[in-house]
Amino acid sequence: MTWLVTGGAGYIGSHVVRAFREVGLGAVVLDDLSSGHASFVPDDVPFVQGSILDAELVAATLAEHGVTGVVHLAGFKYAGVSVDRPLHTYEQNVTGTAHLLAAMATSGVDKIVFSSSAAVYGTPDTDLVTEQTATAPESPYGESKLIGEWLLRDQGRATGLRHTSLRYFNVVGSGTPELFDSSPHNLFPLVLDALAAGRTPRINGDDYPTPDGTCVRDYVHVADLATSHVAAARALAEGRALDPVYNLGSGDGVSVRQIMTAMAEATGIDFEPEVAPRRPGDPARIVASGKNAARDLDWTMRHTLADMVTSAWRSHPTP
Numbered sequence: 001m002t003w004l005v006t007g008g009a010g011y012i013g014s015h016v017v018r019a020f021r022e023v024g025l026g027a028v029v030l031d032d033l034s035s036g037h038a039s040f041v042p043d044d045v046p047f048v049q050g051s052i053l054d055a056e057l058v059a060a061t062l063a064e065h066g067v068t069g070v071v072h073l074a075g076f077k078y079a080g081v082s083v084d085r086p087l088h089t090y091e092q093n094v095t096g097t098a099h100l101l102a103a104m105a106t107s108g109v110d111k112i113v114f115s116s117s118a119a120v121y122g123t124p125d126t127d128l129v130t131e132q133t134a135t136a137p138e139s140p141y142g143e144s145k146l147i148g149e150w151l152l153r154d155q156g157r158a159t160g161l162r163h164t165s166l167r168y169f170n171v172v173g174s175g176t177p178e179l180f181d182s183s184p185h186n187l188f189p190l191v192l193d194a195l196a197a198g199r200t201p202r203i204n205g206d207d208y209p210t211p212d213g214t215c216v217r218d219y220v221h222v223a224d225l226a227t228s229h230v231a232a233a234r235a236l237a238e239g240r241a242l243d244p245v246y247n248l249g250s251g252d253g254v255s256v257r258q259i260m261t262a263m264a265e266a267t268g269i270d271f272e273p274e275v276a277p278r279r280p281g282d283p284a285r286i287v288a289s290g291k292n293a294a295r296d297l298d299w300t301m302r303h304t305l306a307d308m309v310t311s312a313w314r315s316h317p318t319p
Contacts, residue, residue, distance in 0.1 A: 002026035002066055003233055004109075006052055006100065007073035008045075009036030011181045012115070012171055012222055016071055017045055018179075019226035025233070028065045030058065031074065040179055052096040058103035069111035069236060071229055072100060075144075078185055079119050082141035093144035094151070101155050111236040112152060113229055116165040116245065118218075118288065120146040123281070129288040131167075131245050138281070153244060164232050164242040166297075168225065169249045169288050173308040174315035175223035181312070187259065188309075192316045195269050203256050205278030208285075216253035216285040221303035221311075224248075231298040242296060249288025250301050258305070266309040 003020060007013040008029030013036065020027040021042065029041050032051040041047045046065060050057045052074050061067070076082065076092040097114075104112065119142030120135045137143045152163040172188045174180055181189050191201040206213040225248055235242050260273045293299035303311075 001068050001237060002028060003069045003071055004028050004030060004062060004065070004067045005071045005073065006030045007036065007075065007115070009033060009038060009040045009047070010073060011179065011183070012225065013073040014040035014179050015175050015222045015226040016073065016229045017042065018175065019223070019230045020233070021045070023230055025230065028061065028067060030061055035077065035182070037182070052100045053091070055099040055103045058100055059107050062103060062107040062109055067107070067109055069113070069233055070100065070104060070109060071113045071115075071233060072097065073115040075115070076141070077183070079139045079141040080185060082139050082144070086140040089140040089144050093141070094147050097148045097151055101151060101161070104161070105155070105159055110160060111162045111233070113232045113236065114148060114152055114163065114165040116149055116167045117142065117145045118167055118169045118247075118286065120149070120167060121286075123283045124286065127285065127287065128251070129247060129249065129286065131243065131247055131292060149245060162236045163244070164236070165245045166228065166232065167245060167247050169218035169220055169247070169286070171222050171225055172219050172312055173221040173223065173303060174311040175226065177315045180315040180317060187256070188312050189316070191260070191263050192313060195263065195267055195271070196316065196318070200271055200274050201260060201263070202274045202276050203260065204276050204282065206257070206275045207278070210255055210284055212255050212257045214256040215282055216255050216287065218249045218287045219254050219259075219305065219308060220248055220250055220301065221308050224300065224302050228293060228297040228299045231296075235296065243292060246293040246297060246299075247288040247290055248293055248299060249290045251287065251289050251291070253285055253287035254305055259309070262305050262309040266306065266313045
């Protein structure tokens with residue numbers, strides 16, 4: 001049994017590939033390296049450099065490697081930038097997913113695990129987000145992920161495609177020192193970049209209605225996330241029923257100031273973060289329940305906040 005991991009040279013995708021290898025499941029990586037790194041792909045894992053927009057290449061890859069299922073992580077991932085680049089976002093995330101599904105149908109591959117996002121919820125008006133919370137995306141990125149879920153749903157109705165979508169919250173940490181988050185927009189690499197360069201990290205707003213006045217978010221370790229991708233793939237391969245969507249959340253948030261304190265402890269760099277005004281649109285709290293994923297996808301918080309920060313710092317590239 002071999003699984004194609006689109007976006008498998010990226011931060012999350014490369015952890016998924018390793019999780020598959022650890023349990024003896026074959027993996028093949030397809031990645032255009034627009035945000036991934038060829039060095040993240042293990043030497044013994046087949047790597048095809050290319051885009052999911054190239055349906056012929058996707059179909060050829062599926063056939064050549066005897067692929068039986070797909071984990072689909074490839075896409076344009078920057079929600080804020082998507083507001084300024086909506087057409088690019090939709091091309092990569094919607095058209096690309098449609099081309100992938102078409103190639104799968106042509107090749108007789110009928111199982112897919114889709115990388116969705118908490119961005120489908122927008123700014124939820126609830127203390128704990130569940131899969132029943134209304135979707136209200138506020139960016140082209142969030143909208144594109146929701147449309148991706150719809151594409152899987154409709155293809156499932158039309159062809160019997162077996163699928164599930166995993167809605168990630170804030171993915172952090174590292175499962176192995178050679179893999180790191182290189183996003184220019186995520187909190188952990190921004191803070192670590194600042195500390196490594198001798199700059200003081202910044203908190204945007206400390207007057208929110210939260211215990212310490214800073215935003216509360218749901219942080220999950222990337223290795224825990226990867227484990228649940230394996231569980232989802234195995235369930236689909238074994239014909240077990242899965243829900244169409246799952247939240248991969250902790251059920252318990254962490255504030256930005258708590259992150260800063262953990263960063264100081266992990267790095268040994270004593271600092272007091274600068275406090276800037278709130279950013280427009282930042283909600284005070286977004287935390288999700290992972291109860292359904294715990295029931296079906298071996299989802300659990302195996303790593304503490306200290307683990308998340310320490311592993312991120314250990315893998316952070318030297319300037």
